[in-house]
Amino acid sequence: MAAYMIVLIKITREEAWPGYRRRVSELFERHGARYLVRGGPVEALEGSYDGRRLVVFEFPSMDVIRSVWHSPEYAEVKALREGAGELDVWAVPGV
Numbered sequence: 001m002a003a004y005m006i007v008l009i010k011i012t013r014e015e016a017w018p019g020y021r022r023r024v025s026e027l028f029e030r031h032g033a034r035y036l037v038r039g040g041p042v043e044a045l046e047g048s049y050d051g052r053r054l055v056v057f058e059f060p061s062m063d064v065i066r067s068v069w070h071s072p073e074y075a076e077v078k079a080l081r082e083g084a085g086e087l088d089v090w091a092v093p094g095v
Helices: 014-030 062-069 072-081
Strands: 003-011 034-038 053-059 085-093
Touching: 003 062, 014 072, 053 062, 062 072, 062 085
Parallel strands: none
Antiparallel strands: 003 053, 003 085, 034 053
């Protein structure tokens, strides 16, 4: 069953971000993920929106998300964004 990674991002050092974004995209795509949402304007229909960038990936399963997230490969890529942003990241199964 498909699963989704939802990421809210506050970029604090823009110059470090392009390399991370490219590498994480390549890594996730190799594991069957695809972007469903990648930035863009957010329209708050109810409640509030705090201005962070919103990214949503679709993965083949929760197991794939966990495997990639905890992999040495991702640890290397994640190091590229150290000090460059603040993230909240959630994984949820599809229905």
